[in-house]
Amino acid sequence: MGSVVISLDAELGWGFHDLESPPTTRLESGRSGWRAMLDSFAEYDIPATWAVVGHLMLESCDGEHADHPAPAGWFERERTEWRDRPDLRYGRDLVEGILSSGPDHEFASHSFSHVLFDNPATSRTLAEAEIARSVEIAAEWGETIDSFIYPRNGVGHRDVLAEHGIAAYRGRSPTADGARGVVDSVLTDRSLLVKPSIDEYGLVDIPASLFCFGFEGSARTIAESVWADPMVVLARRGIDQAASRDGVFHMWLHPNNLTHERDDRRMRAILEYVERRRSETDLVVETMGDIADRFRESAPTAQPSRPASTQSSP
Template sequence: MDEGAVVISLDTELEWGFHGFDANHHLSSDGSRERSNINQLLSLFESFDSPATWAIVGHLFLDACDGHHHDIPSPTYEEAPKGWWAEDPGQSRETAPLRYGRDIVESIHESPVPHEIGCHTFSHVLCCRKGFSKEILCEELHAWIDVAAAFDAEPFSVVFPRNEVAHLDALVETGFRVYRGTSPEWPLLFDSGIGPFQVYLKYLLGRPAPVVEPVRVEESLWELPASQHLNYDPPYFSHVDKLLDRRLTRARKAIQEVAESGGVYHLWTHPHNFDEKMFQDLRAILETAERYNVPVRTMQEIIQQKES
């Protein structure tokens, strides 16, 4: 890209991000902390007039449901032997505030900043597991499109749950145009050789986070890879304070590279993960983009610019 940009994508999922898993997710019991984080993020973005792509689980668009979604197939995974919908509480925002979040979507939609409401599937279904299929993903995407229509959100950007990219033909079939790919550094973390050490070295030396470019994968579909995860990434380095400082150093250097040579610095994280340090770092990243005169764009804007 001739004009560089910063992209921020936020996986907005609450308890759906842990659906089907017996895990300590460290969420508040009433959703108040998570909603406070989102409101603080909206305020921060407003102060910089910077839009983000909010990849929202479709079930969060609801205020209540009966727990039965007969139009959407319920895959059976090893992690969810009773079927994917078995854990749907079938309640309301008042009684299950981590499963319903129409108020959250309203806050994002009503922001004076033109944020993008993107898709994180309807139920945070896992797309690379045995028992899943293209047909299930199509139904999940159609369900998301139906509930998002109330907020004038059209199908454009997708973030796959847990970054498990699969069944791209389902995206094409349902009209989505771009998905977030994994960072070029992501495979190194799972390398059985020196890959993790290479990532460690990049952090230790404060190397720039990867600058990426959108890649056309089909005639009507693009991949926009991630650059960096704002949360303590790599997670097993999080206890080392100096590496957290390097996280911000890497982001700043990547933005400087974008300002000089173009490309995209694509930051991602989850709103529920934010703590004081992450808010400080995000503000510093937005200040760096402002200082270098690098615009903050949504995933949708990047692809529209690429095609113009």
């Protein structure tokens, strides 16, 4: 029997602060999407892994972060055009919503300021600062970090995660995201399940199965008008596979993907189906931390090695 896991990249403005032209609609939808997902998870009693950008948990800052080894200009936007936009820079109220919610959500990390770990310019010192600050802030809230989601899915510096006690990360999807991946999945009826594995640092790699917003724009509108929401169709297929086979069906999204009522409907339809199949079968809904604990317990003979290199490959 398999399981379902849902992970979210919770970032507000930090997911876009380094872009020359941030997508306005998504930027302004971060808070409403966050609350909508919390409400839907509570309605269906479904726990999820919420990977939060650490800066959101601060009460205030000077916008300089002089003790942070970020490249010049990295925090410029919060000192300039976002100076009067605390709603994009902070999210303590939203984080409190995760921690006080009915479902037993996992509190995970999405780094401190959304640094790209697979960027060759990201030094080990910078990666270490991003992880250490996130772990420190979480501890101030009484939370520990067991799982990590890489900004923009750029895997790198895995040794730093291990050194800070992190147990798992969301790995790359084995198939293409976006319209091509959706079409391929529909035509080939391939399995959407993934199998976690322990890497050389002792971390549990939990690959993504499906990005819930990988089929958008006019193609989505046309598909919905003549057929059905392709992402709901695929999600139901993956949920059915998890209900009858071994493996993990790992869906993921950003709260800011919910920019319209139809996006809310998509996610509610997916969660409603998870709950239905859970009630009909032995299907289990887990967090990334749950999967990491279970997987490592079932593979006690795995002995992680420590390569001589101080930086993991992206």
